[in-house]
Amino acid sequence: MNVLVLGRGKTGSVVAEIATERRHHVHSVGAKENAEGAALRVESLHRVDCVIDFTAPHCILAHIQACVKAGKNMVVGTTGWYEDIDHVRSLVEQHKTAFVYAPNFSIGVNLFFDVARSAATALRHEYSGQIFERHHVSKKDAPSGTAIALQGLMREASPHHEEVEITSFREGEVVGLHEIVLESAADRIYLCHDAKSRRGFAEGAVRAAEWLAGKKGFYEFKDVWREL
Numbered sequence: 001m002n003v004l005v006l007g008r009g010k011t012g013s014v015v016a017e018i019a020t021e022r023r024h025h026v027h028s029v030g031a032k033e034n035a036e037g038a039a040l041r042v043e044s045l046h047r048v049d050c051v052i053d054f055t056a057p058h059c060i061l062a063h064i065q066a067c068v069k070a071g072k073n074m075v076v077g078t079t080g081w082y083e084d085i086d087h088v089r090s091l092v093e094q095h096k097t098a099f100v101y102a103p104n105f106s107i108g109v110n111l112f113f114d115v116a117r118s119a120a121t122a123l124r125h126e127y128s129g130q131i132f133e134r135h136h137v138s139k140k141d142a143p144s145g146t147a148i149a150l151q152g153l154m155r156e157a158s159p160h161h162e163e164v165e166i167t168s169f170r171e172g173e174v175v176g177l178h179e180i181v182l183e184s185a186a187d188r189i190y191l192c193h194d195a196k197s198r199r200g201f202a203e204g205a206v207r208a209a210e211w212l213a214g215k216k217g218f219y220e221f222k223d224v225w226r227e228l
């Protein structure tokens with residue numbers, strides 16, 4: 001495929017590397033080349049099969065609007081825009097494109113979501129829950145999209161849909177660490193996922209782009225990763 005990677009930062013650069021390893025034709029652009037959406041005009045997108053976005057919350061909505069209106073498939077790893085999810089879903093449906101997003105594209109984290117969903121049953125048995133997340137100091141959003149997703153699935157599992165508190169830490173070069181602690185008067189359960197590098201996110205995003213080819217619709221990665 002011809003893949004346009006938006007964002008040449010910590011994750012976007014690994015996405016471009018992996019897409020190239022998987023024999024796609026890759027073009028990457030950063031903020032400078034994409035000033036005022038220059039890389040996302042209809043004529044610039046002409047030959048692109050799929051756009052993969054790992055940029056920043058302030059520009060993601062404009063990127064989505066430009067790519068979807070141009071009829072392009074999109075994989076969105078950028079977080080911090082989920083309050084606009086209904087608007088994006090209807091835009092994708094209206095333009096009949098294919099779109100997949102995830103707060104976390106790693107297969108390991110998606111397995112962790114399943115484990116967390118199962119462990120969250122403890123909330124029905126007099127356990128209280130807490131979520132801790134740690135990321136590098138330059139991460140722009142807090143709490144992380146992954147922590148918010150964990151909070152959502154724990155809310156669904158709790159008897160009165162209570163919100164489990166999230167505590168965020170920003171320190172050093174931490175790639176992404178998520179912990180769940182479930183505590184009762186008798187014991188404690190600890191669950192932890194610790195990303196060793198950005199490779200897991202990038203591989204999942206590239207494989208999601210391959211999966212989207214020939215499809216239409218609005219998908220969340222947690223519902224489709226088993227099909228990759």
Ligand SMILES: NC(=O)c1ccc[n+]([C@@H]2O[C@H](COP(=O)([O-])OP(=O)(O)OC[C@H]3O[C@@H](n4cnc5c(N)ncnc54)[C@H](OP(=O)(O)O)[C@@H]3O)[C@@H](O)[C@H]2O)c1
Binds near residue numbers: 009011035103105141
């Ligand atoms: N879903 C997942 O699995 C996953 C995993 C990791 C990260 N993320 C998310 O992905 C996003 C990026 O994370 P990161 O750690 O890679 O951040 P980063 O290192 O800060 O990289 C962001 C990049 O986006 C570029 N950028 C900013 N505005 C742009 C625009 N309008 N057009 C094109 N490029 C633009 C920046 O370019 P300049 O350097 O030129 O400003 C920068 O290189 C964040 O929202 C993060 O939460 C998601």
